Amino acid sequence: MRFMMIVKGTKDSEAGIMPSTELLEAMLRYNEELAKAGVLLAADGLHASSQGIRISYPEPGGKPKVTDGPFAEAKEIIAGYTLIEVKSREEAIEWALRMPDPHGFGEGEIELRQIIDAADLTQNPETLAMEAALREKMEGTRKP
Amino acid sequence: MSGSSVQRTIDAIWRIESAKLIAGLARMVRDVGLAEDLAQDALVIALERWPVTGIPDNPGAWLMTTAKRRAIDQIRRSKLREQKYEELGRGSDLYTEDDIDMALDGEVEDDLLRLIFTTCHPVLSQEARVALTLRLLGGLTTDEIARAFLLAESTIAQRIVRAKRTLSASKVAFEVPAGEELKQRLSTVLEVIYLMFNEGYAATSGDSWMRPMLCQEALRLGRILAEIAPAEPEVHGLVSLMEIQSSRFRTRVNAAGEPILLMDQNRALWDHLLIRRGLAALERARKLGRPLGPYALQAAISACHAQARTASETDWARIAALYEALSRVMPSPIVELNRAVAIAMAFGPAFGLQLVDELVAEPSLKDYHLLPSVRGDLLVKLGRTGEAREEFERAASLTRNARERGLLLKRAAECAASESGDCDQQGIDA
Numbered sequence: 001m002r003f004m005m006i007v008k009g010t011k012d013s014e015a016g017i018m019p020s021t022e023l024l025e026a027m028l029r030y031n032e033e034l035a036k037a038g039v040l041l042a043a044d045g046l047h048a049s050s051q052g053i054r055i056s057y058p059e060p061g062g063k064p065k066v067t068d069g070p071f072a073e074a075k076e077i078i079a080g081y082t083l084i085e086v087k088s089r090e091e092a093i094e095w096a097l098r099m100p101d102p103h104g105f106g107e108g109e110i111e112l113r114q115i116i117d118a119a120d121l122t123q124n125p126e127t128l129a130m131e132a133a134l135r136e137k138m139e140g141t142r143k144p
Numbered sequence: 145m146s147g148s149s150v151q152r153t154i155d156a157i158w159r160i161e162s163a164k165l166i167a168g169l170a171r172m173v174r175d176v177g178l179a180e181d182l183a184q185d186a187l188v189i190a191l192e193r194w195p196v197t198g199i200p201d202n203p204g205a206w207l208m209t210t211a212k213r214r215a216i217d218q219i220r221r222s223k224l225r226e227q228k229y230e231e232l233g234r235g236s237d238l239y240t241e242d243d244i245d246m247a248l249d250g251e252v253e254d255d256l257l258r259l260i261f262t263t264c265h266p267v268l269s270q271e272a273r274v275a276l277t278l279r280l281l282g283g284l285t286t287d288e289i290a291r292a293f294l295l296a297e298s299t300i301a302q303r304i305v306r307a308k309r310t311l312s313a314s315k316v317a318f319e320v321p322a323g324e325e326l327k328q329r330l331s332t333v334l335e336v337i338y339l340m341f342n343e344g345y346a347a348t349s350g351d352s353w354m355r356p357m358l359c360q361e362a363l364r365l366g367r368i369l370a371e372i373a374p375a376e377p378e379v380h381g382l383v384s385l386m387e388i389q390s391s392r393f394r395t396r397v398n399a400a401g402e403p404i405l406l407m408d409q410n411r412a413l414w415d416h417l418l419i420r421r422g423l424a425a426l427e428r429a430r431k432l433g434r435p436l437g438p439y440a441l442q443a444a445i446s447a448c449h450a451q452a453r454t455a456s457e458t459d460w461a462r463i464a465a466l467y468e469a470l471s472r473v474m475p476s477p478i479v480e481l482n483r484a485v486a487i488a489m490a491f492g493p494a495f496g497l498q499l500v501d502e503l504v505a506e507p508s509l510k511d512y513h514l515l516p517s518v519r520g521d522l523l524v525k526l527g528r529t530g531e532a533r534e535e536f537e538r539a540a541s542l543t544r545n546a547r548e549r550g551l552l553l554k555r556a557a558e559c560a561a562s563e564s565g566d567c568d569q570q571g572i573d574a
Contacts, residue, residue, distance in 0.1 A: 085360070
């Protein structure tokens with residue numbers, strides 16, 4: 001199963017202040033550890049939200065509204081992500097606990113979210129077929 | 145935390161730490177079996193204590209310290225000490241506590257590399273190598289390994305016990321070989337990992353077409369190997385091959401569990417992250433600047449498929465050339481068969497059939513179901529459906545995979561239904 005470790009933004013990341021050499025090195029060492037355990041799929045940092053763009057749909061089915069950053073509420077902003085492939089939810093948590101505190105100043109926050117994969121590698125074709133059939137049924141009952 | 149949640153957390157920690165733990169201990173006691181016992185002892189102590197004391201901040205170090213203490217106690221107490229002194233008397237590697245500390249502070253990746261080379265040692269049977277590698281490097285339980293191989297747990301447990309005993313009895317050195325031996329031994333390591341992957345990718349028997357856990361584990365081991373032995377192009381070649389093949393997982397079976405062939409797969413559903421990783425690994429293999437070996441060449445072929453946006457855009461001429469190169473570094477009738485398919489796709493079925501016909505007399509392919517399957521496919525394309533039907537039926541009688549048999553019989557029936565010769569055209573090489 002795959003998990004995304006989402007590193008939340010902080011005042012610093014939003015101000016475009018790059019992480020200290022110390023933190024950068026700690027992060028690199030951590031990523032190296034993930035790679036050497038064969039669980040790292042991808043990892044990237046993101047620029048501050050002032051360089052971001054939001055596309056929203058204020059009217060259902062209407063025209064999209066394009067808003068330039070910065071966006072309010074630093075904690076709701078994503079500053080970076082790391083994608084890992086692990087055997088269990090607990091393993092993902094264990095890895096996340098080992099990530100260096102992303103920014104310090106009491107603002108560091110990592111969110112773990114499992115990636116949806118209908119054909120998750122741990123499911124066999126029979127299970128998949130069952131799931132597909134179930135979904136068809138559910139969709140069938142939902143329709144008027 | 146509830147009891148079972150602590151248990152699951154400990155399982156996760158074990159999965160992350162066990163290989164490093166065993167590898168470090170094996171360097172100290174020079175016996176993989178004993179190292180695993182010591183690591184397991186530390187795990188048992190953790191299982192007793194952690195639910196009460198809470199999980200320590202650095203669980204890996206805690207386990208290592210605990211196992212190290214057990215090792216020192218055991219070496220002190222048992223006759224083992226004398227035995228080990230005797231065994232190592234010729235070398236300078238005597239056990240004092242300082243040495244043990246030093247041994248444990250060494251480079252982790254070297255230890256892991258040594259452990260991989262040991263679990264894949266040629267003194268063990270192929271099956272034993274796979275089971276031991278999954279157990280010691282993957283941190284899988286005997287039960288998990290048994291389920292993946294559709295065998296009884298006792299069979300796997302026995303296989304592992306015997307493998308550890310063999311390693312100990314034949315005094316296999318816990319080391320990474322050098323020079324020419326490294327090359328030979330590395331190829332057995334890669335073989336074990338790829339065998340694991342293939343066992344999961346296209347199960348040779350049984351009802352389930354895929355045994356995904358094995359694939360995932362093989363891919364993880366390959367990625368570890370690429371990190372700890374980055375100068376070997378074939379390691380990257382194998383990782384590339386496995387990443388690209390894995391990218392097709394979700395398109396390889398339909399909802400009914402039947403296999404979907406490469407040319408019919410929905411390419412939009414291929415995992416592009418894995419394709420990108422596969423292409424990057426292939427690039428790393430190429431950058432090392434040595435002639436490409438069998439795994440890198442197979443990866444290059446897979447990359448050709450991965451890079452074609454639609455099946456019809458596949459660069460078959462390039463694939464045929466790559467098979468040609470592959471047949472030079474790894475001559476085999478199966479490679480020839482695949483080359484024939486590529487040539488048929490690039491230059492027409494008649495050219496392909498000519499090559500396949502040359503292989504019909506090949507004794508090693510006598511019972512290989514893909515030979516009649518390919519031949520049937522080419523015959524269909526040439527409109528010779530009567531002959532094609534016979535080939536599909538023969539292929540069906542040879543395969544051990546129930547789902548594959550179903551597909552082949554379906555194709556035979558299609559041929560019978562359209563004696564005039566407008567049977568469905570399908571490629572192989574999924």
